[in-house]
Amino acid sequence: MPTDLEHIQRVMREADCLHPMAEVEAAISRVAQEVSNTLRDANPLVFCVMNGGLIFSGKLLTQLNFPLEQSYLHASRYRNETSGGELFWKAKPEVSLMDRDVLIIDDILDEGHTLMAIVDFCKRSGARAVYTAVLLDKKHERKARPDFAADFIGLNCIDRYVFGYGMDYKGYWRNAAGIYAVKGL
Structure with a gap:
């Protein structure tokens, strides 16, 4: 069943720009x-975590003026929903990580389940070092592991359901030019 376009438009009209x-x-x-x-x-x-990390990754990579190899992976817990479930791999890395320094670029560190699973996968695949960069780090007490943190963080975020710059609301508004919070979430 398609998402009601009027609802999606209303979400943006009523959203708070954070x-x-x-x-x-x-x-x-x-x-x-x-x-x-x-x-x-x-x-x-360097891996972009699809789909959320796409915009952050694209903007970040153009400012990195040194040699790097870029690829993508696709793992998700949300699948266009507003709450996460079991980790689902849509596309694992297709290049060797053996003895490489790896940078994972993602949109948000919320509870951390997805990013931790990706980091663990990279380490098990032989990466020498694994770094993480997130556009947002959501501040709350529900982190999967209190000791897990991203190496590079763009902004800290309050505990709201956010969208924009790659993050979505029910598959929409990844293209919003700012970080917004859904009213009531």
């Missing part, structure tokens, strides 16, 4: 500098 475009772009530039300082001599293998 981080406007200029603030998000400045955060991406800061993360690019931090990643560059850490990985410029590492010949990293």
